[in-house]
Amino acid sequence: MIFFKNDYGSGAHPKVLEALVSTNMENTVGYGMDEYTAQAADAIRAKVGCPDAAVYLTMAGTQTNLTVIGATLRPHEAVISAETGHVCVHEAGAIEATGHKVIHVPTEDGKLRPADIDKVMKQHCNAHWVRPKMIYISNLTETGLTYNKAELKALREKCDEHGLYVFMDGARLAMALTQKDNDLKFTDLPELCDVFYIGGTKCGVLFGEAIVIVNDSMKPDFNRIMKQKGAVLAKGRLLGVQFKAMFDGDLYLELGQHCNDLAQQLISAIAGNGYEFMWPPCSNMIFPIFPLSVVKKLDEAGVLYDDFEEVGDGKAAMRLCTSWSTTQEEVDEFIKLIEK
Amino acid sequence: MIFFKNDYGSGAHPKVLEALVSTNMENTVGYGMDEYTAQAADAIRAKVGCPDAAVYLTMAGTQTNLTVIGATLRPHEAVISAETGHVCVHEAGAIEATGHKVIHVPTEDGKLRPADIDKVMKQHCNAHWVRPKMIYISNLTETGLTYNKAELKALREKCDEHGLYVFMDGARLAMALTQKDNDLKFTDLPELCDVFYIGGTKCGVLFGEAIVIVNDSMKPDFNRIMKQKGAVLAKGRLLGVQFKAMFDGDLYLELGQHCNDLAQQLISAIAGNGYEFMWPPCSNMIFPIFPLSVVKKLDEAGVLYDDFEEVGDGKAAMRLCTSWSTTQEEVDEFIKLIEK
Amino acid sequence: MIFFKNDYGSGAHPKVLEALVSTNMENTVGYGMDEYTAQAADAIRAKVGCPDAAVYLTMAGTQTNLTVIGATLRPHEAVISAETGHVCVHEAGAIEATGHKVIHVPTEDGKLRPADIDKVMKQHCNAHWVRPKMIYISNLTETGLTYNKAELKALREKCDEHGLYVFMDGARLAMALTQKDNDLKFTDLPELCDVFYIGGTKCGVLFGEAIVIVNDSMKPDFNRIMKQKGAVLAKGRLLGVQFKAMFDGDLYLELGQHCNDLAQQLISAIAGNGYEFMWPPCSNMIFPIFPLSVVKKLDEAGVLYDDFEEVGDGKAAMRLCTSWSTTQEEVDEFIKLIEK
Amino acid sequence: MIFFKNDYGSGAHPKVLEALVSTNMENTVGYGMDEYTAQAADAIRAKVGCPDAAVYLTMAGTQTNLTVIGATLRPHEAVISAETGHVCVHEAGAIEATGHKVIHVPTEDGKLRPADIDKVMKQHCNAHWVRPKMIYISNLTETGLTYNKAELKALREKCDEHGLYVFMDGARLAMALTQKDNDLKFTDLPELCDVFYIGGTKCGVLFGEAIVIVNDSMKPDFNRIMKQKGAVLAKGRLLGVQFKAMFDGDLYLELGQHCNDLAQQLISAIAGNGYEFMWPPCSNMIFPIFPLSVVKKLDEAGVLYDDFEEVGDGKAAMRLCTSWSTTQEEVDEFIKLIEK
Incomplete structure (x- = not known):
């Protein structure tokens, strides 16, 4: 999941x-x-x-x-x-x-x-x-x-x-x-x-x-x-x-680092695929803007829930968060889903 | 303990x-x-x-x-x-x-x-x-x-x-x-x-x-x-x-029963030893009145903490609670402590 | 006054x-x-x-x-x-x-x-x-x-x-x-x-x-x-x-009418002299914008108190209210003060 | 009145x-x-x-x-x-x-x-x-x-x-x-x-x-x-x-004095007629206890309103206040009403 x-x-x-x-x-x-x-x-x-x-x-x-x-x-x-x-x-x-x-x-x-x-x-x-x-x-x-x-x-x-x-x-x-x-x-x-x-x-x-x-x-x-x-x-x-x-x-900061590290991979992949963000992405909580076609794909993969907002031009913004329990596998799978 | x-x-x-x-x-x-x-x-x-x-x-x-x-x-x-x-x-x-x-x-x-x-x-x-x-x-x-x-x-x-x-x-x-x-x-x-x-x-x-x-x-x-x-x-x-x-x-009621059963043993022993209560004892929370000598004994055994109130006549009232985790051993030990 | x-x-x-x-x-x-x-x-x-x-x-x-x-x-x-x-x-x-x-x-x-x-x-x-x-x-x-x-x-x-x-x-x-x-x-x-x-x-x-x-x-x-x-x-x-x-x-509405009538005279005079308003003036409470020279004149006449706000371009906005006790004389005097 | x-x-x-x-x-x-x-x-x-x-x-x-x-x-x-x-x-x-x-x-x-x-x-x-x-x-x-x-x-x-x-x-x-x-x-x-x-x-x-x-x-x-x-x-x-x-x-204290002075007359008359009070009467606010027969008489004279409370033994307590506007006539009339 x-x-x-x-x-x-x-x-x-x-x-x-x-x-x-x-x-x-x-x-x-x-x-x-x-x-x-x-x-x-x-x-x-x-x-x-x-x-x-x-x-x-x-x-x-x-x-x-x-x-x-x-x-x-x-x-x-x-x-x-x-x-x-x-x-x-x-x-x-x-x-x-x-x-x-x-x-x-x-x-x-x-x-x-x-x-x-x-x-x-x-x-x-x-x-x-x-x-x-x-x-x-x-x-x-x-x-x-x-x-x-x-x-x-x-x-x-x-x-x-x-x-x-x-x-x-x-x-x-x-x-x-x-x-x-x-x-x-x-x-x-x-x-x-x-x-x-x-x-x-x-x-x-x-x-x-x-x-x-x-x-x-x-x-x-x-x-x-x-x-x-x-x-x-x-x-x-x-x-x-x-x-x-x-x-x-140092567990507290180690877990924060984990969140940020995995998020950084998401940010690179999203930006690398040419997508924009509502606000500059920098932490474990990012707000990418995807075409509705990508949104649909994410939705079918069970990633989206109800948390996206149409922003015009056939696009929607959503919030993504990594957490202490997010795995490398989840990140890899997500990146696959948004690759052009 | x-x-x-x-x-x-x-x-x-x-x-x-x-x-x-x-x-x-x-x-x-x-x-x-x-x-x-x-x-x-x-x-x-x-x-x-x-x-x-x-x-x-x-x-x-x-x-x-x-x-x-x-x-x-x-x-x-x-x-x-x-x-x-x-x-x-x-x-x-x-x-x-x-x-x-x-x-x-x-x-x-x-x-x-x-x-x-x-x-x-x-x-x-x-x-x-x-x-x-x-x-x-x-x-x-x-x-x-x-x-x-x-x-x-x-x-x-x-x-x-x-x-x-x-x-x-x-x-x-x-x-x-x-x-x-x-x-x-x-x-x-x-x-x-x-x-x-x-x-x-x-x-x-x-x-x-x-x-x-x-x-x-x-x-x-x-x-x-x-x-x-x-x-x-x-x-x-x-x-x-x-x-x-x-x-x-039925875990909820089973645990309530456990509390009451063990408390009943305390009540019998306390009353059996001739001590009185602030209110009629019936549940897992009882308020016995002990002579200060008993209080001292309990205190030394680590039972009392700070929860007792002197009520005159050389006596003090205290609250005792049994819980889902109270053991038969604890009850037995307590009863020994208050026996005349 | x-x-x-x-x-x-x-x-x-x-x-x-x-x-x-x-x-x-x-x-x-x-x-x-x-x-x-x-x-x-x-x-x-x-x-x-x-x-x-x-x-x-x-x-x-x-x-x-x-x-x-x-x-x-x-x-x-x-x-x-x-x-x-x-x-x-x-x-x-x-x-x-x-x-x-x-x-x-x-x-x-x-x-x-x-x-x-x-x-x-x-x-x-x-x-x-x-x-x-x-x-x-x-x-x-x-x-x-x-x-x-x-x-x-x-x-x-x-x-x-x-x-x-x-x-x-x-x-x-x-x-x-x-x-x-x-x-x-x-x-x-x-x-x-x-x-x-x-x-x-x-x-x-x-x-x-x-x-x-x-x-x-x-x-x-x-x-x-x-x-x-x-x-x-x-x-x-x-x-x-x-x-x-x-x-x-009908005293209540008569007094409201009195306020509005006198304010209307102020509005006509202010607009007639080419001054603008912060909001369209229509009632007993109006917000004219005067050059600071007029503001100074009003201040000297004791009309202004501290209720004006500079709005740039050498001008200031102020609130004027007529009340049930405002007299025709007050209105006339004020109009004289702002006439070019 | x-x-x-x-x-x-x-x-x-x-x-x-x-x-x-x-x-x-x-x-x-x-x-x-x-x-x-x-x-x-x-x-x-x-x-x-x-x-x-x-x-x-x-x-x-x-x-x-x-x-x-x-x-x-x-x-x-x-x-x-x-x-x-x-x-x-x-x-x-x-x-x-x-x-x-x-x-x-x-x-x-x-x-x-x-x-x-x-x-x-x-x-x-x-x-x-x-x-x-x-x-x-x-x-x-x-x-x-x-x-x-x-x-x-x-x-x-x-x-x-x-x-x-x-x-x-x-x-x-x-x-x-x-x-x-x-x-x-x-x-x-x-x-x-x-x-x-x-x-x-x-x-x-x-x-x-x-x-x-x-x-x-x-x-x-x-x-x-x-x-x-x-x-x-x-x-x-x-x-x-x-x-x-x-x-x-000194108007403030003069009016307080007026209240107390008139109340003192009421207190003397009530006590003099043998009636008791809920609390020791000393100020402009007193709480006499009257037999219900007196209460009835006061009620008929328009003194009582709804402010009395039966206290047993055929008696009722009421609150009496004198004010800055209380007159000597009011006091005199009241005293007449409660005289035995």
Whole structure:
């Protein structure tokens, strides 16, 4: 079966699964107060080089976004996001349900830039408006692009100028950090972000995300707000066991590298066959544009599902994702299908 | 290790874990649209005898409570709960965070009764008050007691009289349905409740709860509200696989029976040694009162953790829980420790 | 003093003020249960020709919008508005604070059109998105334009097609209904809207708005939700007395006519002097574009305050409003100031 | 007409009304940015002796409570109130609608005491609970009692010990400060409270309350949150004009004194005739218990409305309020009616 529909179609990497299986019969205290969770948090703090970071493990991405944003903002404060951002579109109003406006910023490619922030701040100038107080950026973006170190530094400086927090959604951070042209490293994140999350669900664990809080002002009682939002797992150690397996060694980045490597083969083949992309392809998530004849062929091979959008001229765009479990065979088969 | 601290200390029953392992490398569509989730829902509908029920799988208990209540009530509507109810105390204000008041009702033993409802309705008589619109009951209650069929029928009738929904939190439903004196069955629930959830986390799965919506008016767009509350798992099939393993056969009730059987041995031994209980002991969750000398002994044996409360007269009350993974050896050892 | 800064700068029309003064020493029951409020509601029901409408009096506009929208929508439902709409920009996130997303629609002139609705509905196609459930339109719009009968009929039909409520913010309804080219009448509103409000604050009362609920499904317990949102005045009769004074006769529309008539003189003079407008000028709220030399002259005469925006080419746009208390003298003086 | 039903039955004191009438035709800037509002704020700051206080004028009591509490608390924080407190019962869940739990504390007489706070804090001991962060007290209480200086000092110290804010609802502050046995003064409030409001609606203005924020941490952006909650009046100067009339001289306390003086006559007569009270009568709001024969007599005289509650033994309790507009004649007539 060729599966490029998304990067959360399969379960957990065998090492992660094995860690869950081998600890299954242990009894531990609940709600993330266990040793595995403590060890996972330590491993993450070491990896990002921030001994004072507060680390919390949650179950899923939307839950994480609404908890971080809801916990941080005062009632009249708003978060700025590219209009393609996950919090703008695919969370069924989760952020607004915590009472906060998401300010949608149109962008050309899904990336927020300092000039966008200036424009928003200029508009929200008096007490009749919400006060923008945070930017939300995804790295990878929802368009499959990365923010590199210089871009994040520029955003950080702009945010400091306006008194804004920087929140990075790292649902696909493993792929962002291992993208071949990206110079960003784990250890850069603490000074570039006030808070970020290290995505697990799309990067090799069964389920779970790791929130890393750098800014001291966001730390007090964060766990109570997690509890309030339903984001605390009774058997919290399940998350600890998984993230410990990921971060005791280098598994996390290895899996991101795997995704990017296989995707790079797809990109070369697609471009080599003369097809274009909606956005510049660079990561494990790419958006090729195929003639409908190719789309039909892919559909018959079971690759397409329902995820394509006609873009005129007899063509359609689709999203392809490689994942930690994608095999060389799948890549080879796909390439055969699109060869002219 | 003797572990009676809670009933969510260990992982999943081996059959459930095996189902996760054996399906780990399959790729499925996300967000609960997969076949395993569909099959789990079918199995649950069959078990409760309600072909029209809407069944949704969520990750955790507080998440479930806030999603069900938040999805159902209009802004000014409130939920009535015994003041010992989980939504009153241990959810860090999760229900209020969705905008709704929880009306706390003092009770003698943690069980809500028809007369309590009358009293609340009489008080909330005009437009200056919230409108009570739902009762929340836990079965097992947080005091370890059960509601039987007649008690639930009386609550149902009282709620119908006042136009109230009945929501049953079944975090420990497996134990409630297999408690030796309880005549309540799965198939009774659809006519007694508008919505209930079948607890998984405390009853043998790794994590997860199954919401069963009987009342048609609560069904539209429930999944969008789940998404908004962060209660939709990307790899939704993880929940489907687990609940299918539980409900294709009788595993769910077998595990509840196991808990109750071992607890019954504890109860007999504790009572036989002349100790009393805070509430009548009947289920897998009991609250014995021991002299501090016994408490000390238990503490030294590693049984106590921090969960006891001095009640005067040189005595302390504690909560003991058996779980699906409790062994006969643990029970025997505990009994030895408390023998006079 | 020439005052065109806004249409809520002065107090109440003398007839309204007199009604307040003459009833000042009467004692009535509170919270809108008094006879004056009942009579005002009756007068409004008669004026709009909808005997079954529920009429509620509130204190202010943002309060009204958040109460109507918050009372009507389920948690995952969103309201569609032109991005210039009051709820999008000038309410400090009041709607989001009730938990609901406001979907901002870019428009050329501040008016929402059926094609805009189609586009939003197509985008919000699955359970990851909020469900659009209501349109919010202002009449007058924030750009000073009107919706006429045909335009509203087209919106109504489009909304019926998609199952959307129509909510009209009538903060300046008096001016919309008396705009010389507009064929819309009070009696048209009940079949065009599910709910609308008749603005008082900007139309001659001291303070207050009148909500008219046509759709039966929105009526139950609306007063409790008003109470919850802080929108019920203890001395509710103050609002009743004022709206009774407005609607026992034709004062409401007479004041709207007065605003429009004087504005028409401004429009003629401004256009006659060769100046342009940001949007087609037609109502009591117009947006002329003047050279900075004229702006300076107006500023020196005390007309400008801080409400102008440079638009390039040495010009600036400003908002001018006539109100029920604007005098012919003010208009004449202003015209003199801008004459070439 | 004898009117003791409540203290908000009539309009405004003539001096207040006259101020509104005489300024009616002036044009001022909106939203509380006008000179009258600035002058009223200055007068209030002078009266309470706190030059740094932030003063904001709002329209009504529930609105004020939800704005102050909603603006101050983080999502997981809760407010403690006597269970008879206005925020507990008569605001239709307004506080919970901002996302916060109100912790109801049973009391004997409607007054919160330091020991009550200790008890709440002890219970809310871990991250599963909301964090109590504020106490809400009414002065007068809803039972017609006062907090004196020593009582408030004890509460203040207890709150400091636990890191709690003190919020005083002064809906009837005029009466509390002029109650004959109360040593509390305006100038005591800034050091006893973090924030309080000076009630206008029940103390002689047409409508309006004045929030006084002492604690610096509560001041930033308070006006934006007011706007968001719908608590900013477009013609904000209406509130400024009224409070200026009240606080330029001593009108506010004079009217409170008037209420108390007349109430004292009622108290003497009722007690003198041998009747008892639900709570010790001391202020303008008293709760006598009459035989049903007296109730009938009062009802026939039009005094009773629907506000009485049978308390057994052939007796009923009712609430009586004097107001700024109560006359000596009303008092005399009432006393005649209850004389044996």
